Amino acid sequence: MRLCLLGDSIAAGVGSTRREDTLGPLLAQHLRGLGHRIDLQVRAFPGARSADLRAQVRAAGAVDVAVVVIGANDLTRFVPPEVGAQQLHDAVADLRAAGAEVVVATAPDLSVVAHVPPALRDVVSAASRQYAEAQQRAVIRAGGVVAHVERAVTPRFAADPSLFAGDRFHPSAAGYRAIAEALAPAVEVVAARI
Known part of the structure; x- marks a missing residue:
């Protein structure tokens, strides 16, 4: 099974000191444990926005399962x-047209990031939620599956600073494990269709 990670620094694994503690290898290991043979590629890169997905999709070539993690950089750069x-819809539609199953983790709730001033946390949370809801509608319309990672991990990240890397923005190895656990059920569902 050809598994590809697309999107931003979280999909790329920024913040972890070991590659095997990042989303791609963690999800590949999970699927191998279910008996799948996995060929993993990661096309995600730090700083990517939804506008960058089309090029990542082209670079990926033929894949069976695509996992897309995108939205944080759109939020920080005020992309409507x-x-x-x-842009996310178009990338998912292209992947689906090429025969890939697609799982998308929508924008995280950036209000849990330590750099966000307490007075702005409610505003940032509302903006994050609005962005994620728009993404969800677009993914479903394009035939993808939404993994509600933010619902599962936001309370954990808010309560446990050890889930953040030293930059207090990206996940640590423990944070990536939490995200992978939240993604795994949706990835399992689409992998079973292959």
Whole structure:
């Protein structure tokens, strides 16, 4: 099974000191444990926004399962939700047209990041939620599957600083394990279709 990670620094694994503690290898290991033979590639890169997905999709070539993690950089650069959601829709539609199953983790709730001033946390949380909701509608419309990672991990990241790397923005190895656990059920479902 050809598994590909697309998206931003979280999909790329920034913050972890060991490659095997990042999303791609963790998800590949999980699927191998279910009996799948996995060929993993990671096309994600730090700083990527939804506008970068089309090029990542082209670079990936033929894949069976694509996992997309995108939205944080769109939020920090004030990309309007409808613009980023349409770009995500188009990438998911292209992947689906090429025969790939697609799982998307929508924008995280950036209000849990330590750099966000307490007075702005409610505003940042609302903006994050609005962006994620626009993404969810776009992914479903394009035939992808939404993994509600933010619902599962936001309370954990808010309560446990050890889930953040030293930069207090990206996940640590423990944070990546938490995200992978939240992604795994949706990835399992689509992998069973292959």
